[in-house]
Amino acid sequence: MEQFGNRTHQVVSLADQIFEHLENDILSGVYERDEILTEAKLSERMKVSRSPIRDALKRLSMEHLIEMTPRGARVIGILPTDIADIYEIRLRVEGLAVARAAEHMSDEDIRVLKETLDLQEFYTQKKDADLIKNMDSRFHQIIYQHCGSNTFMDMLEPLHRKIMKYRRVSISYPSRASESLEEHRGIYEAIAAHDAAKAEALTLTHIAHARDSILSRT
Secondary structure, three states: OHHHHHHHHHHHHHHHHHHHHHHHHHHHOOOOOOOEEOHHHHHHHHOOOHHHHHHHHHHHHHOOOEEEEOOEEEEOOOOHHHHHHHHHHHHHHHHHHHHHHHHHOOHHHHHHHHHHHHHHHHHHHHOOHHHHHHHHHHHHHHHHHOOOOHHHHHHHHHHHHHOHHHHHHHHOOHHHHHHHHHHHHHHHHHHHOOOHHHHHHHHHHHHHHHHHHHHOOO
16 A cells, blocks of 8 residues: 555656646747647657646646647647736736735845846846746745735736746847836835835836736737
8 A cells, every 4th residue: 555655646746747847838838829739749758658648738728728639638828818817917916915025025035035136137138038037037936925925926926927938028128128127126125115005006017017018029
């Protein structure tokens, strides 16, 4: 029984890893919309059995990132309508999360946020879109994690991740990358001053600008 339990744990763990890998590939654009993914090809490509592949595809289908068809799993990804919906939710929720973060974040939390902002500035100067995107994600993630609400964090982190490909495209334009950096700097300064109202207002402006930039390029 112990061996069976260990094997079951390994299968579940492997399925989780495959799900995360495939989700990231879909969201980052490795697999294009309407591309067909089959258990056989994915199993061969990833050097694993079909069982964890099948489990991962079921989860991706539940996330509406793929659609199961007789030919295999058709990639859907994130549609323009999804982007608009994601930003609508962020506009209604994220400002409040940032306001709470301004009230909750410790000096150490704020120091880590500043380090991330400094790295974003460095990569913006280098015009490295991938690393700018990573620091952008990290900046928001730190705020989500310290807003004092697991509910907000669990809602916002997946939404931010789902639009990674479009955020990368947006910040590949130097003008938007610089604007985003300045907007983050303002949000940081408001949080460091524990000015919840200002942090919220600046966040809403930042999200609206990011939405408009992305939708104009999709």
